[in-house]
Amino acid sequence: MSRLPHPGAWALAGAAALTTSLVAGPASARTVEVPDGRDVPASADLTSATYRDGEARVEVTAQVRALRRSGRVVALVGAPDSDTVYSATVWPRPDGSVGTRLELVTDVSRSPRSCAVEAAWSVRTSTVEVSVPQSCLRFGRFLEQHYVQVRIAADGGRDSARGVDVGRGSSPGCATAGEIRGLRRGDTKAHVHALLDTAGRFGDGAAGGYSRIYRSCSGGRPWYVDYDGTTDRLEATGRVRGATTNV
Incomplete structure (x- = not known):
């Protein structure tokens, strides 16, 4: 399965840098090691x-076998089955801080993105941590899972861990009763999702509004959420009547 060719210094000899065999994690996965x-x-x-x-x-x-204060680590976050990824690069600075950079990378371009990426580089624990806000990851639609991979380059060597699809949140693909109870009138559709x-999925339209249907975990x-047709803000929630199976 094709992955995005990674232009520039990350290109691997003899292969496109982001060409790999995708190994999908469970649909309900939240954390994958x-x-x-x-x-x-x-x-x-x-x-x-x-x-x-x-x-x-x-x-x-x-987790690195013998991490030093040199080199760089790249965390890749993309849409499954896509050649578009966000590349979060982090590196240690001489003053002890950690530099960060987020870029949107396609098969033909690379462009910087302004984003509050957080990172930690610990020689003591030989770990590098990278954290990217979901709000910075824009793929034109809400994703219930992301393809994630990490790479490192240091002291002339390179290594990459296997990339996998990771389910987003605590219940990817379905809504729990507790999550529904956590919604409030006026919430944006983005917040609801x-x-x-x-x-x-789209339910139906009505005068001045519409509904979306969410599978029950x-x-x-299933559950429904009514939205205002002008503001896309939540107006009401409930169970779909007459439906006995998930959608």
Whole structure:
């Protein structure tokens, strides 16, 4: 399965940098840990990677065999089955801080994005942590899962952990009763989808508004949310009447 060719210094000899075989995680996955084999040098040897696709942020933790205060780590977050990814690069600065840069990378371009990426580089624990707000990851639609991968380059060596699809939030693809109870009149549609971990599907339209239908995680009748047709803000919630199975 094709992945985005990574232009510039990250290009791997003999292959496109982001060409890989996708290994999808479970649809309900929220955190996925990926082990990685031994490589050299130790300062560029990923031993494992942990990917967490939360409701508010995508977080990547890279465990390195012998991390030093040099090199750079790149966390990739993309839409599954797509050649478009966000590339979050982090590196240690001489003053002890950590530099960050987020770029949108396609098969033909690379462009910077303004975003409050957070990062930590710990030689003591040999870990690098990267955290990207979901609000910075724009793919033209709400995604119930993201493709996530991490790479490192240091002391002339390179290594990359296996990339996987990680389900977003606590209940990707369906809404729980607790999540529905957490909604409030006036919530934006974007906030609703982030809290429910799904965009659902269009239900029907009405004078001045419309509804969307969300599969129930517990089975049975799905949930509906009525939205104002002008502001896309929540007006009411409830169970779909007459439906006995999930949609």
